[in-house]
Amino acid sequence: ARLRKAANRRDPPPRVHFHRRSVLDAFLAPRSPQQSIMCGIFAIFNSTLSDEDLRKLMIRCSQRLRHRGPDWSGYQIHNNHGIAHERLAIIDPDSGSQPLVSPCGNVIVAANGEIYNYMALYNELAEDGFRYVPRTGSDCEVVIPLYQKYGMDFVHKLRGMFSFVIYDKKVDEFFAVRDQMGITPLYYGHSADGSVWFSSEMKALHDNCATYHQAPPGKYFSSKTNDFVQWWNPSWLTAVEPPSNEVNLSELRSHFINAVRRRMMSDVPWGVLLSGGLDSSLVASIACRLHQQRARRENTGFVGQRLHSFTIGLENSPDLKAAKDVAEFLGTVHHGYTYTLQEGLDAISEVIYHLETYDVTTVRASTPMFLMSRKIKAMGVKMVLSGEGADEILGGYLYFHHAPNGKEFFEETRDKVTRLHLYDCLRANKSTSAWGVEVRVPFLDMDFMDYSMELDAECKMPSKAPRKIEKYILRKAFDTPEEPYLPNHILWRQKEQFSDGVGYGWIDALRDVAEASVTDAQMANAAHRFPYATPATKEAYRYREIFESHFPGHAAAQTVPNEASIACSTARAMEWHESFKNRADPSGRAVAGVHNDEYNEKWTIEGAANGNGDAPVKKAAAAAAAAFAAAFVAAFAAAAPQQPAALVQFPSWAHLLPLRRCCLLRFVSPLPTLPSC
Secondary structure, three states, rough: OOOOOOOOOOOOOOOOOOOOOOHHHHHHOOOOOOOOEEEEEEEOOOOOOOOOHHHHHHHHHHHHHOOOOOOEEEEEEOOEEEEEEEEOOOOOOOOOOOOOOOOOOEEEEEEEEEEHHHHHHHHHHHHHOOOOOOOEEEEEHHHHHHHHHHHHHHHHHHEEEEEEEEEEEEEEEEEEEOOOOOOOEEEEEOOOOEEEEOOHHHOOOOOOEEEEEOOOOOOEEEEOOOEEEEEOOHHOOOOOOOOOOOOOOHHHHHHHHHHHHOOOOOOOEEEEEEOOHHHHHHHHHHHHHHHHHHHHOOOOOOOOOOEEEEEEEEOOOOHHHHHHHHHHOOOOEEEEEEEHHHHHHHHHHHHHHHOOOOOOOHHHHHHHHHHHHHHHHHOOEEEEEEOOOOOHHHHOOHHHHHHHOOOHHHHHHHHHHOOOHOOOOHHHHHHHHOOOOOOOOOOOOOHHHHHHHHHHHHHOHHOOOOOOOOOOHHHOOOOOOOEEEEEOOHHOOOOHHHHHHHOOOHHHHHHHHHHHOOOOOHHHHHHHOOOOOOOOHHHHHHHHHHHHHHHHHHHHOOOOOOOOOOOOOOOHHOOOHHHHHOOOOOOOOOOOOOOOOOOOOOOHHHHOOOOOOOOOHHHHHHHHHHHHHHHHHHHHHHHOOOOOOOOOOOOHHHHHHHHHHHHHHHHOOOOOOOOOO
């Protein structure tokens, strides 16, 4: 109760002594000495302001990141540079405050994220004759001795998710580093006075910098060259021909188990996000096994303890049912949250503000994740494992069924992986950090990713798989009937994108709201109002309009990617199949001939833009909806002259959206004209 109360106040959690038979044993996972730090970083270098004015400006901007680290703030001025840190303290609020400073006082670091192999790196330093005694419990402190020993050649040694700035006071040089996938966000900009700014989120830059961009993953900014330097160089990243390594299912399984193990280091109550799809279910299954193994090995008294799992969806959504099946199989303490269409619609503006994007598929998927994160935080949980990244690495999206050959398949996966920071990484990190929750993504482990990306592309192609299903090799690697990881119907469940899995009515409702709020005249003139990334649909127009209200200006708009896509593809894949050409929608249901509940063959993006391209619901549901609609219309027409308002007693107008979609647009014809509902 004390943890939940503190979480609701967004205060640092109270110290709690955990006894072997405490009732809290059923909730809290075992903790290691490692200290988790998910936070916000901000820095201004080469400022022309006085120290006093620089400090005021730095504090004002950094405060916009406080949702990422609500527990403490650290501000330092060095020469004409300002470095700030908004901290999320996990258990021990008395140590690990940032910015971190070396014992000599010359190296200053502000970091966001996790370095999972920090203990191994300390050992490596000791073996190389560099003795360093950590001054805090932060895993990120290892950056200081690594920089002192190796200069900037140390970054490739790190395993984790991170973005950090380093200031070397002795030589007056600064650096800003982002992990290889961009799992943690980082933006950079330039102010009118020539100063260079870095921030975990754009909102701290947009009204102070003349230009700003997302920092590229796998690179670091150096003040010596005033440019970014590539530090991450796997062979597959620049390969002209696709790799040809044969898959070894045992090795694939081992790499992924190790990836999950690395991310279980925590001294914070933690759990797993469980959508009921393959990726999150595997993460949960492995975490449960490792959790029990560690408890037995260490004899910690937590042997009977169960992990907590979380999912969200509309009532009776596919994910809620599948996640419940997985949770029962694994024995997790499961929390299945439901949200209403109206609750989701009410959150859209706030989601766009926190996500800093108007990308349609990101907004669709982020909203339920944003709502779920708030529930998770209220329980006192501050870290969760999630399944992002598998679809990009292994070609798991449904459109990959139409890949024409191994070369195209490989190049598409490579492009998808290198753009994760613009989409899924951005969604996962910002949706959760909006409420002070940290998300960790085992599929983006550097070693697992390098192994998987070096595999022969044809072994990953759904069309070449024995069961003609996406991510076949991953499923087969964990298909161990003698000691099953998952129920068979989950292990072989078809890919369901998160924005679809939470309930098909969610996307349909978003389209209907856009249809009601964006006029045809606005769409006809969209190119004049939004010359960059002109919205192609009314839904996209609505999100862009909301984004502009939060972040006006061309620089903000250009931080968001702009390309045609079907079911989350790149523009290249739009050429793979004739049916893709006019169906550029992020939903997996847009992929003809693959999804079990695909849009019908007449659905087009132009139709959606004009308000008459709504995808039909499932055929059985459509027939029932048509019958209900006919009865409703007849009753309404008969009763309307006497008491038109009496029959329309719905909790909110959003409940009428599925009815309007079914009866007015497609299924019942002819219909009497209804008043606007």
